[in-house]
Each structure stands twice: as C-alpha cells, then as structure tokens.
Amino acid sequence: MGEETINRYNREATFTEKYDARIEKFGTKDVMPLWVADMDLPTSPAIQEALSTRIAHPIFGYHHFSDRYFQSIQHWMLRQHKWQIATKEISPINSIVSALNIAVATFSKKGEGVLIQTPIYPPFMAAIKHQHRKILDNTLVLKNGHYEIDFEDFEEKAKEAKLFLFCSPHNPTGRVWKKEELEKMARICKKYDVTIISDEVHADLSYHDNVHIPIAMIKEARDITITLNAPSKTFNVAGIVNAYAITHNESLKRKFLTLFHRYALIQANPLSMAVTIAAYEQSDAWLKALKETFLENLQIINEKKDKISPIKPLFPEATFLLWLDCRELGFDDDTLNKWFITEAKLGLNRGSSFGKAGEGFMRLNFAHPKQEIKEAIALLENAIDFF
Numbered sequence: 583m584g585e586e587t588i589n590r591y592n593r594e595a596t597f598t599e600k601y602d603a604r605i606e607k608f609g610t611k612d613v614m615p616l617w618v619a620d621m622d623l624p625t626s627p628a629i630q631e632a633l634s635t636r637i638a639h640p641i642f643g644y645h646h647f648s649d650r651y652f653q654s655i656q657h658w659m660l661r662q663h664k665w666q667i668a669t670k671e672i673s674p675i676n677s678i679v680s681a682l683n684i685a686v687a688t689f690s691k692k693g694e695g696v697l698i699q700t701p702i703y704p705p706f707m708a709a710i711k712h713q714h715r716k717i718l719d720n721t722l723v724l725k726n727g728h729y730e731i732d733f734e735d736f737e738e739k740a741k742e743a744k745l746f747l748f749c750s751p752h753n754p755t756g757r758v759w760k761k762e763e764l765e766k767m768a769r770i771c772k773k774y775d776v777t778i779i780s781d782e783v784h785a786d787l788s789y790h791d792n793v794h795i796p797i798a799m800i801k802e803a804r805d806i807t808i809t810l811n812a813p814s815k816t817f818n819v820a821g822i823v824n825a826y827a828i829t830h831n832e833s834l835k836r837k838f839l840t841l842f843h844r845y846a847l848i849q850a851n852p853l854s855m856a857v858t859i860a861a862y863e864q865s866d867a868w869l870k871a872l873k874e875t876f877l878e879n880l881q882i883i884n885e886k887k888d889k890i891s892p893i894k895p896l897f898p899e900a901t902f903l904l905w906l907d908c909r910e911l912g913f914d915d916d917t918l919n920k921w922f923i924t925e926a927k928l929g930l931n932r933g934s935s936f937g938k939a940g941e942g943f944m945r946l947n948f949a950h951p952k953q954e955i956k957e958a959i960a961l962l963e964n965a966i967d968f969f
C-alpha cells in the first residue's frame with residue numbers, strides 16, 4: 583500500500599458512523615475511534631476507478647444482477663478459497679445482518695433454540711432476542727490465549743437447536759476454524775437436523791497458515807448450510823455493497839429466500855455492482871498488500887505488549903479486530919469502558935456487548951494507518967503508566 587497507509591483521511595466530513603457517532607457512543611468526541619469494523623484505509627484503486635466510471639454515467643435507475651456479477655463471486659470463491667460453486671447457488675441479499683434476522687424468522691419459531699458461540703458479534707444475539715427465540719450459547723473456552731470449542735456442550739445445545747448462527751472466521755476472537763473443528767460441528771448439526779447459517783464475511787482476511795475453509799465444503803454441512811458473504815469487510819466498502827448468500831441445496835435456498843421475496847427485500851444497486859466486480863476481478867494484489875499492512879500493525883502492537891501489560895492482546899488468526907484481555911486491570915465492566923474513554927482516550931467496543939463471556943475484554947480495530955496504531959498504543963501505554 584506504500585504511501586497510502588501513511589495518509590490520513592478526514593472522515594469526519596463524510597457522515598461516518600465511526601466518527602459521527604462518538605458523542606452518542608462514548609459521550610465525547612475526544613477519543614481515537616477504533617471501534618466499528620470498517621477501515622480508515624482507502625479501498626482498492628480498481629474499485630475507486632470503477633466507481634468513478636459508473637458515477638460519470640449520470641443515470642442511476644433500476645438495476646439487475648448481471649451474469650458478470652455472479653461470475654465474479656464464483657471465480658473469487660474458487661481462487662481464494664478453492665470452493666467450487668455454481669452461479670445459480672448465489673443469491674444476492676441486502677446485508678448480512680438482515681439475512682441473519684431473516685434466517686432466524688424462517689428456520690425457527692417463537693421460543694425455539696438458536697445456537698451461537700459467545701463472545702459473538704452483537705447482531706447474532708439481537709437476531710435471536712428480538713424475535714423471542716431462545717439463545718443456546720456454546721460459550722467458547724479461552725485456553726492459553728486461544729479460544730476453543732467445547733464439543734460436548736455443542737452437542738448438548740445442538741439437540742435443542744433449530745439453527746446454528748456460525749461466525750467463521752470468528753468475530754471478535756479472530757479464530758479461523760480448523761478442518762477438524764468444522765467437521766465435528768458439521769457432523770453434529772447434521773445428526774440433529776440443525777440448519778447452519780455461516781457468516782463468512784471475514785473469510786478473505788486470514789493470516790499466515792490459517793486457511794479459511796467454508797463450512798459448506800465439509801461433506802456433512804454441504805446440504806444444510808447457507809453461507810453469507812460480501813466484499814464489504816475485505817475491501818472497505820460496507821456502505822455500498824450488497825451481500826450475498828451461497829446455498830448448494832436448492833430447496834434450502836428457496837425456503838431461505840421466501841421472506842426476501844415476500845417483502846421485496848432484494849434490489850440491485852448500480853454502485854454495488856461496479857464495486858463487487860472490481861473487487862473480485864481486479865483487486866488481488868491490493869488485498870495482499872493490505873494484509874501485509876495489517877500484519878505490520880499487529881507487529882507494532884506485539885512489540886509494545888510488555889508496555890501495555892496487564893492488558894493482553896489476543897492476536898487474531900483473521901480479521902482486523904484485536905481482542906484485548908483486560909481482566910487483570912480488575913475493573914468492573916462500566917469502569918473498564920470508562921477508563922478506556924477518559925484515561926486512554928480510545929473509543930473501542932466494550933467486550934460485554936459481545937455477551938457475558940466478553941466481560942473484561944475490549945475490541946480494538948487495527949485497520950488504520952500505522953501512525954495511528956502507534957499513537958493508539960502510546961495512549962494506552964500512557965494510561966497504564968498512571969494506572
């Protein structure tokens with residue numbers, strides 16, 4: 583990314599949640615906002631160019647999803663994840679979060695159980711609570727700085743579950759699930775007839791030898807899984823793009839799409855179309871450089887880890903989100919959150935919003951220019967000095 587990572591962009595002028603919602607979220611504008619999961623880094627040059635070209639054409643009427651759009655997704659899945667899919671298995675949807683809610687409405691009834699693994703991206707819990715289903719929490723187990731699955735508990739919960747809202751890679755823990763873990767979960771879900779909704783929006787952002795495997799590639803999961811994805815996280819275009827679902831099983835796909843059709847929820851968007859194609863056809867080199875930037879940012883944090891002790895960063899296997907174990911500070915949840923705002927002057931996501939298992943943790947978004955990550959760590963170091 584070269585010079586671009588050094589540049590700072592003034593996002594305050596662009597109606598950006600990360601900046602504009604600071605007062606609402608933290609009670610002050612005086613925090614460096616490292617919370618909501620988008621990047622303070624520019625999207626790929628190919629996407630910028632595709633958008634400029636599309637905008638130069640001054641007509642923005644109704645659109646349809648073109649063959650090229652579907653093929654760009656199909657080729658991306660094969661190139662990036664060795665996953666062979668047919669274009670007819672791809673269904674455009676609006677956003678992943680709306681799809682999670684619709685999946686809960688479609689595949690379960692009031693009072694029935696939905697399996698999740700906390701700590702978890704908050705909309706997973708909201709989708710279940712708002713629709714009066716029962717949360718079945720297969721809480722992840724933290725062992726030596728690494729989150730693992732309690733499979734016995736997973737099986738117990740699966741017996742009662744109608745569906746499993748799966749996050750892979752996992753937000754906020756940054757886990758990339760291993761093949762054996764996926765196989766065990768798939769086998770259990772198949773055994774108890776549990777539909778898997780696999781949110782794989784962070785799939786393209788895995789590091790080192792942590793290889794993301796779409797769970798639908800596992801034999802037992804193939805016919806019971808709906809995979810949700812989008813270019814939104816990978817290419818920093820969350821404000822523009824449509825997400826999509828991939829479903830091998832045609833009747834499962836049809837059932838899933840019923841409510842989308844009933845309420846006319848799917849609409850092609852001219853900018854989204856241009857972005858998706860440019861992302862998936864012309865941005866491979868940019869993505870490689872982006873991941874190097876992320877690893878450099880993690881390195882900056884790693885080098886300072888003794889200075890920010892007792893806060894322990896749990897380095898992720900994927901995502902640009904860093905889960906900080908702050909339990910040794912000994913604060914209750916409100917005090918911890920307040921300490922980050924007033925003493926460290928950092929606006930992070932509070933761990934407890936990811937479920938009870940997140941209490942004592944904070945989530946830091948490191949998709950920022952290197953200089954900002956250095957400043958953020960310096961702010962943390964300074965606050966620790968006064969602790």
Ligand SMILES: Cc1ncc(COP(=O)(O)O)c(C=O)c1O
Pocket residue numbers: 619676677678679680703749753781783784812814820825
């Ligand atoms: C796991 C996960 N799913 C979904 C989303 C948001 O997806 P969308 O903007 O398509 O609703 C996020 C954003 O942070 C996320 O981390």
